[in-house]
Amino acid sequence: MLQMVRMIICVCNRINCRSVREAVDAGARSPKAVQAHHGCRINCGKCSTTIGEMIAEKMDCQMPSLPMMAAE
Numbered sequence: 001m002l003q004m005v006r007m008i009i010c011v012c013n014r015i016n017c018r019s020v021r022e023a024v025d026a027g028a029r030s031p032k033a034v035q036a037h038h039g040c041r042i043n044c045g046k047c048s049t050t051i052g053e054m055i056a057e058k059m060d061c062q063m064p065s066l067p068m069m070a071a072e
Contacts, residue, residue: 006015006018009047009050009054010035010047010051010052011046011047012042012043012047013035013038013040015034015038015040015041015047017054018039019033019034020021020051020054020055021058022037023037023038024054024055024058025058027057028055029059030052030055031047031048031051031052031055034051034055039072
């Protein structure tokens with residue numbers, strides 16, 4: 001049986017990677033918004049970079065690729 005590992009992203013508030021993805025899917029677009037989605041706020045701030053990277057990764061996957069055009 002394959003077990004999914006859930007990495008803790010925010011130690012202060014016990015938010016794991018799945019919780020970050022859930023918040024982003026619900027519309028959170030900043031580390032502060034991810035924390036607010038779970039009813040808490042940023043404490044020490046060490047998670048902010050990782051949460052920001054996870055948001056950016058998710059947004060990159062959702063953006064449609066636009067055709068490239070030559071500049072005039």
